[in-house]
Amino acid sequence: MSVTQPPVNAPELRHLDPILEPGHTYASVTDKIASVVLTRPLGLGWLAGFTLAFSIVMVLFGSIAWLVVKGVGIWGINIPIGWGFAIVNFVWWIGIGHAGTLISAILYLLNQKWRTSINRFAEAMTLFAVACAGLFPLIHTGRPWMAYYMFPYPSTMGIWPQFRSPLIWDVFAVSTYGTVSLLFWFVGLLPDLATLRDRAKTKWQQVIFGLLSMGWRGTARHWHRYQSAYLLLAGLATPLVLSVHTVVSFDFSVAIVPGWHTTIFPPYFVAGAIYSGFAMVLTLAIPLRKAYGLEDFITMRHLDNMAKVMLATGLIVAYGYFIEFFMAFYSGNKFDVFLAEQRLHGPYSHFYYALILCNILTPQLLWIEKVRRNVVALFIMSLVINTGMWLERFVIVVISLTRDFMPSAWGRYSPTFWDYSTFIGTLGLFVMLIFLFVRGLPAIAISEMRELVEHEGHKREHE
Amino acid sequence: MEHRSLIHGVMGEFETPEQILAAAKAARAAGYKHIEAYTPIPVEGLSEEIGFRWTAVPLITLIGGLGGGLTGFGLQYWCAAITYPMNIAGRPLNSWPAFIPVTFELTVLGASIFAVVGMLALNRLPQPYHPVFNVERFSRASTDRFFLCIEARDPQFNPAESARFLQSLNAQHVSEVKDEE
Numbered sequence: 001m002s003v004t005q006p007p008v009n010a011p012e013l014r015h016l017d018p019i020l021e022p023g024h025t026y027a028s029v030t031d032k033i034a035s036v037v038l039t040r041p042l043g044l045g046w047l048a049g050f051t052l053a054f055s056i057v058m059v060l061f062g063s064i065a066w067l068v069v070k071g072v073g074i075w076g077i078n079i080p081i082g083w084g085f086a087i088v089n090f091v092w093w094i095g096i097g098h099a100g101t102l103i104s105a106i107l108y109l110l111n112q113k114w115r116t117s118i119n120r121f122a123e124a125m126t127l128f129a130v131a132c133a134g135l136f137p138l139i140h141t142g143r144p145w146m147a148y149y150m151f152p153y154p155s156t157m158g159i160w161p162q163f164r165s166p167l168i169w170d171v172f173a174v175s176t177y178g179t180v181s182l183l184f185w186f187v188g189l190l191p192d193l194a195t196l197r198d199r200a201k202t203k204w205q206q207v208i209f210g211l212l213s214m215g216w217r218g219t220a221r222h223w224h225r226y227q228s229a230y231l232l233l234a235g236l237a238t239p240l241v242l243s244v245h246t247v248v249s250f251d252f253s254v255a256i257v258p259g260w261h262t263t264i265f266p267p268y269f270v271a272g273a274i275y276s277g278f279a280m281v282l283t284l285a286i287p288l289r290k291a292y293g294l295e296d297f298i299t300m301r302h303l304d305n306m307a308k309v310m311l312a313t314g315l316i317v318a319y320g321y322f323i324e325f326f327m328a329f330y331s332g333n334k335f336d337v338f339l340a341e342q343r344l345h346g347p348y349s350h351f352y353y354a355l356i357l358c359n360i361l362t363p364q365l366l367w368i369e370k371v372r373r374n375v376v377a378l379f380i381m382s383l384v385i386n387t388g389m390w391l392e393r394f395v396i397v398v399i400s401l402t403r404d405f406m407p408s409a410w411g412r413y414s415p416t417f418w419d420y421s422t423f424i425g426t427l428g429l430f431v432m433l434i435f436l437f438v439r440g441l442p443a444i445a446i447s448e449m450r451e452l453v454e455h456e457g458h459k460r461e462h463e
Numbered sequence: 464m465e466h467r468s469l470i471h472g473v474m475g476e477f478e479t480p481e482q483i484l485a486a487a488k489a490a491r492a493a494g495y496k497h498i499e500a501y502t503p504i505p506v507e508g509l510s511e512e513i514g515f516r517w518t519a520v521p522l523i524t525l526i527g528g529l530g531g532g533l534t535g536f537g538l539q540y541w542c543a544a545i546t547y548p549m550n551i552a553g554r555p556l557n558s559w560p561a562f563i564p565v566t567f568e569l570t571v572l573g574a575s576i577f578a579v580v581g582m583l584a585l586n587r588l589p590q591p592y593h594p595v596f597n598v599e600r601f602s603r604a605s606t607d608r609f610f611l612c613i614e615a616r617d618p619q620f621n622p623a624e625s626a627r628f629l630q631s632l633n634a635q636h637v638s639e640v641k642d643e644e
Contacts, residue, residue, distance in 0.1 A: 026607035160542035169564040176568040180575045198602040214589035223505035228520040229582035240571045450504045
């Protein structure tokens with residue numbers, strides 16, 4: 001240490017915010033995280049939240065049942081707007097999932113130690129978001145029981161999928177993404193399941209965690225192969241996550257519809273996905289750390305870092321919006337120019353202005369350090385950004401489809417009650433799964449936290 | 464069937480990664496060949512100390528990736544060019560650039576599944592029973608204790624000798640690992 005102490009507010013001290021509060025041992029981190037699963041009684045807050053989410057899931061089931069009975073006509077979709085809420089919600093949910101993979105895979109490859117305490121529930125968030133996303137194209141087909149038509153299988157009719165279509169690429173991208181996310185999540189969980197097995201208090205816990213942990217013993221050989229597999233999975237998931245939203249953007253950009261047919265779509269969709277995903281991680285992390293007293297593990301440093309990632313990806317998204325306009329006018333294509341004008345002055349322009357407000361203007365507050373360190377402000381900001389990213393997909397889908405080439409083929413779109421109830425229903429499903437997850441499995445990777453204890457302990461010894 | 468107790472080995476308990484690393488090194492130096500370390504966190508260099516250097520996981524992953532990619536491209540080629548050809552304005556049937564996304568996805572899928580299944584299979588998991596679980600204190604191996612086990616199949620193994628040896632390495636508790644058969 002230098003002789004003269006810098007003032008408390010000096011930047012060199014502020015950025016030393018720990019990623020793990022000092023004083024923790026292997027046992028203390030293990031106890032704290034495992035107790036949420038094993039011993040802590042169900043609180044009133046959890047029960048109330050779960051009950052609410054569960055009843056919203058019933059709304060989802062009801063909406064899907066009615067959809068199956070009546071067909072997609074109960075939604076506001078019609079020609080020319082065949083996509084509507086279903087695809088807006090699909091793109092929104094799948095985008096949210098991307099932050100989980102970014103945190104668990106890309107930040108792992110970049111050796112970012114701060115990812116440790118948020119990667120587990122961010123990965124869970126990915127899985128649940130992908131589940132919600134996958135639901136929409138499925139029910140949007142109108143006959144979900146025939147969805148297997150999309151997969152190549154030897155049918156008696158002798159027909160095969162059209163592999164030149166982005167919609168089929170999407171089937172493969174999303175199902176691969178879901179599978180690899182599940183594998184990655186399970187491999188990460190394996191040592192923690194063994195920890196829970198060894199500390200289980202009841203017979204049930206012993207049986208369940210004993211089965212799930214597969215007899216993991218943590219031998220040096222186990223760990224060696226485990227680390228090798230984990231690193232490889234991170235390396236595989238990194239290009240995968242970039243490919244998934246690229247393929248989703250191909251659903252739009254391969255078409256010739258004005259406003260969709262642009263080369264900026266893949267990068268700006270990926271940036272937007274990470275943007276909304278980090279917002280959702282914050283939306284979940286802030287109540288979670290408060291409710292279970294995990295402030296030692298998910299520190300201000302984490303919140304601050306995530307806010308910075310949001311700021312950076314938000315600027316990439318803003319650049320994307322700018323290039324869309326620029327290219328429309330620069331290309332001189334009259335349909336593109338017309339569409340750009342429709343965004344500003346057309347019947348859905350208020351959505352566009354709300355989008356700019358939510359996604360570009362409000363997040364600029366994140367430049368201010370006080371905002372990044374204000375938990376309440378960050379929470380509100382994360383909700384604003386999630387809303388903004390939903391609006392972005394609405395603007396892309398609806399404005400382009402309502403006003404494309406020929407005025408005789410124009411139309412209007414307004415969602416019905418069932419559109420809203422299905423969308424809100426998936427929000428309930430997502431929240432319910434998160435509620436089950438935080439009490440059923442360790443929400444923070446215990447073995448990685450022990451590694452962090454080791455790592456941070458050494459760092460402090462050297463200071 | 465009669466239950467007889469066999470000895471799987473003797474096990475010493477340590478508190479820190481440094482201690483177990485030193486202990487493993489000492490056991491190797493003393494000529495033990497069949498030793499195993501159990502740790503709550505991966506300890507760098509420990510697998511090398513117990514004589515484990517090479518793992519087939521990356522090779523298995525590569526095979527899975529190549530298999531997935533070839534399957535992916537082959538599937539699309541077979542569908543689009545052989546079994547269900549569609550002439551769309553005379554464009555080539557083998558439109559390979561359009562097949563890249565699915566080829567890529569299946570490469571990643573194949574590699575990931577092989578990586579995980581390969582890792583589990585090489586680790587002989589799932590394996591519900593293992594003699595080390597008979598040691599009561601072993602439950603701490605997944606929390607905060609590091610264990611070194613000298614296995615009975617080691618030619619140099621002797622229950623009393625080896626236990627004394629572990630004690631000489633400052634192991635906190637030395638216990639016999641019983642195997643039921």
